[in-house]
Amino acid sequence: MIVVEHLSKAFRDYQRGWVSAVTDVSFDCRPGEIFGLLGPNGAGKTTTLRILSTVLRPTGGRAVVAGFDVATHPEAVRSRIGYMSANTGIYDRMTAWELVDYFGRLHGLEGDRLLERMESTFDWLQMNDFRDVLGSKMSTGMKQKVSIARTMIHDPPVLIFDEPTSGLDVLVARVVLQKIAELRERGKTILFSTHAMHEVEKLCRRVAIIHKGRVQAIGSPSGLLEQYDQPDLEELFFHLVDRAEKEKYDYDSARPVDETALK
Amino acid sequence: MRWSIIRLIWSREVRDQLRDRRTLFMIFVLPILLYPIIGIGTVQFSAALDQQARTVVVIGARFLPETPPLLNASRDGFDPRWFDSVAEAERLKVVLPKAEAEADWLDPELRERGIRARVADAVVVIPEDIRAQLERDAAPRLPIYYDSAGERGQITYLRLKEVQEHWKNEIMSGRLARDKKPSTYAEPIRIQPVDIATATEIGGGIWGKLFPFLIVMMSLTGAFYPAVDICAGEKERGTMETLLISPASRAEIVMGKFLTVVLASMTTAILNVVSLAVTGLQMASLVGGAASAGRRSAAAALAPPTLTSAFWMILLLIPLSVFFSAVCLALAVLARSMKEGQYYMTPLYMICLPLIMLTLMPGVELNLFYSLVPITGVSLLLKALITSDYQTAWRYFLPVLVPTVCYGAIALRWAIDQFESESVLFRESERFDPRLWFRHLLRDKDPRPTGGQALFCFALMITLAWFLMQAIATSAAANGGSASTWTMAIGQVGFILAPPLVLAFALTSDPLGTLRLRLPRAKYLAYAVGLALAANPLSHALGPIVESLFPVSKAIARSINEMISGTQSLAATLLLFAVIPAVCEEFAFRGFILSGLESGHKTRTAILMSAILFGFLHVLLSLFQQLFNATLLGLVIGLLAVRSRSIWPGITFHLINNALAIFLGRMAAAPASAGLAGRLFSDPAHATYDVKVVLLGAAAAAVLITRLAREPNDRADAVTDLPVSAPGSA
Known part of the structure; x- marks a missing residue:
């Protein structure tokens, strides 16, 4: 379960002063659901997901992940989520088995339980062929599988995927999407960000379209098309982006309310 | 912190490093290969240099006396009896120019050209009347022309001098025999040097210089590469x-990585030292094997340090590696990429090198001051241990160890802070446009400066001080005198007061609040007066202790005394040494700098940092001995400034503190034993407070500080810490 309420994040920039990356974002995501975050590069998707994974602290609003507030119980949140993004790499000088084993241990798994999780994860992702291949020698597809295995090893109830298919060829992307769909069947709460419309159409029951750090529209893909009277998601997306560009935002309200939260 | 997690991260990082070819090469292969190669190179190179024959042109050889003969029979070299061995004789080749060419060699310009063109490495001119002069017991002059700028010329000259010395002695014994005088006639006193140093100690002399340098450099190098790899990488x-x-947790991640770097750093240092020692021993036995008299001492000079000192060296390596590892880790996490990480290496070496080089300088010995300097203290202690100077080593073991451990802890804390900072971990590479940055700086101001701006202010003060003091001294010297105390005081306004004032107005939207110029509540002024009076006897009593530990040189003490108790009136002295410093330093340190540090750190840390900077200013501009006093003073005034949100209590405290020092100085000059003075002081002539007064004052000061620390910050009409202007809205 993920609940996000009025979440904001502002950074201090050397050249532009305070810059808000995310402003007043609210949504929720339930078990067995894939919730999509759709937006162009720099829309604030990654910042939102980083706040949910507790590596960034929000400057306004709150977020509860798996029953814990990200600001007050970051450790509890981290042990209950799996996070994977296009940027998260794998260690070059570790084999697939060693890497997944390492993260299992970091999550407190040991002995038979760890071994059992390892075997079932490697079977599920069909990774037994390259158990002992070093990260530097793996193909992109192998690396992506190892990343999913790392994300899944502790069987977390909440999964966060930040553009997991970006930069992948269609075959590998297809496998990744298949596995995410399988995870939904297992009843996981899944947050999925992308800038590819068809992925959203295929996977997500509900979606939030984000641009310039704000949620422009939220709802089921079909409901949104109806609401805005657009033929497909792509047109809807451009319509919303256009609308956002025309509006002039009052950036002052986007600034952090309490600077001490940044310290 | 969970040790199981730290161990897990540590073992992964170590395994990762062991699988990295670069790291393996730097840590294991390089030291094992480097020193033997350097050793062989040195031996071969010096041998080649040594064995080359040098050419000496001898002009007027026909004037030489028959006995004793300077040249050998074939006249292409010097007579072998003037050398220690025949082999050595062959290394000086004599060329006798033909009679018509001799005129050229006698022409100074042509001769110089000949030597520079290396036709001859040296030219000896035999005077025409040498025989006549020798016969009438005169001392004929034998000029040797050579080029001392080159090693060739130097070596040739030294060899020639040895030849002449032996030849001269032979002529002398001929004269003594002729006149039937004993050989002691020409040598009335013989000096007999007796060296009490053992072979180990002499060996320590060379190792003592080389080892600390190498250990420190290698523990730094060994820490740097892995740190960059496991953070920036x-x-x-x-x-x-x-x-x-x-x-x-972040702390667990940092500890895991940190311990990896420590291990790499220590391994690199130890392997390098062991490899160097083995190579050195090998070389020593090689040289010793030749076994000529002069070389036995060379063998001794390369004797290794004892096992005991080796043990202590390794023990000392731990805090040093801890320190370097933490510094490297904090720097490495700043970097976005391996490449950027490498950029940080040069400045780091630039800072460390002079601190290590200090130990190579003659006359620099371990004392309490050096023991506090990071890196230098450890290097000097290593030197003492290697030269088996255990007396010095034991005395300063703790004074070196404790500060080094402290510096390591501070650096580690810094590294953890870096890991907890979002802006450091997720620094995006942004294009830097100086114009945009500058415009933003002046336009979108925050009410308080940042920590970086506070440190910049300090750096600016030091830089300005350096140039202004130079300028004042130069202009005073031009006017024929030393700078007066007045110009020095005006200088203080220029380099201590001006930077914080200008920066506060230029960089913040609330300069008055930044400088804490609002009036305080009366109780804080009362705190200031009470604390200044109560703490004075204690600080005065501690003065002599600091002075005995870190003696001030007599010349400096005299000039300071002259400055303070000079010819000025009391009012002028108070203005110069109490009012002006109090105002200037408070504006800078409790105004701009503390405000800036407060906006990035916990209040506690901010006060401590501003106090340390305050102490450093006194070290840099005045006396090292003031470090302790100024830092303590900075802590107390910092607390006052934070609690009262005003600068005035601090200025009051500072003023009273300095004024009391002046009064006590004056009183010592003209003691008054009656009245109040008689009760307060046990020795008015030295302005020594009575022990009871010291204890009472200390207790009162402690009570006041505790009370002050427990007070909440004065929030009356406090400015909110909101950023007030938005991008583009101004």
């Missing part, structure tokens, strides 16, 4: 984020 490869999202 992980960021670059995208694995850092996965680690941050795991349940391991």
